[in-house]
Amino acid sequence: MILQTNRLRLRPWKPCDFDAFVQMNASPNVMRFFPSTLTPLQSIESARRLSEELQQQQWGMWVVEEKSTEQFVGILGLQQRSIDDGILTKPFKEIAWRLNERHWGKGFATEAATAVLYYAFERMHVDVIYSLTALVNLPSQKVMQKVGMQDTHANFQHPRLDVNSNLSWHCLYKISKQRWKAQL
Template identity: 40%
Template sequence: MLETSRLILRQWEAKDRTPFAALNADPDVMRFFPAQLQQTESDNLAARFQEGIAVRGWGFWAVELKKTHQFVGCVGLHPQPDKFHFSPCTEIGWRLAKDYWHQGLALEAAEACLTFAFGELALSEVVSFTSVLNKPSEGLMIRLGMNKTEEFLHPALPSDHRLAQHVLYRLCR
């Protein structure tokens, strides 16, 4: 578990499934993903995140507000051993419900994750990537001090897909 002044990043709980599914079904939240997720797909994703944390002790954590214990989304770290030409690597990512955008919460949670990555895990580098169209996430990468190193075609998408072209950012310890 990680804590910031306003947030708790923790293991997933059954109560997170419904708000996580709502977030994953929201067309605004998912506009830079290939598709919105159905309840079962969202539940499966939460289960994979939960399992990753159980196995490694870290991953994409559920994020809640300290004050109200309201679920706001997920932020965390994920190993990418072989999916990309720049693998192996550890990625940092985030997905928050739109009610919690523009409040600095993603930045706050991501900073805690980077502190964990470089301190506790002693990683030498963390990467982040997104579609070139996703300027809000790219802006967060820049605010985190990450540096753009390249653009690439996401291997899971057809090369002519509107989201195929991605930016890659890196941050070294």
């Protein structure tokens, strides 16, 4: 499944994406809102898993590429979260992204997220999409707001992070299909 916007293509993974993904995940700047950078092996394992999920489900974490250059921009898409993740008391779909820093500030995350929300609500018939990030991650919160998501004001300590970490406190945003349709 390929999604397209004016400037971007969200597509399945190709072997040539793995190197760009490894480099992106090794950047301290890109990974500043994560517990640590990833080793090349961790990135390759993650890319394989994400690629397989996307292929099997026809939704997941797409590779985002700039149409005009076919350059790897990052990844963006949907992840299935379970009760076992300790975030909500019900399973939910989360929209998430990670972009290479040379593509920041161009509106790519907002543009790609808008396409994924359209796909989730219109093609997958999802009722609500959530997004979460560390409270200190203001750039991602801005993207959430730009695509019409609202802060649930249900901040929480992420169960997989050290309680003493400045990243442990997270915010939770959401958008319903009804709200999304109303803002079109």
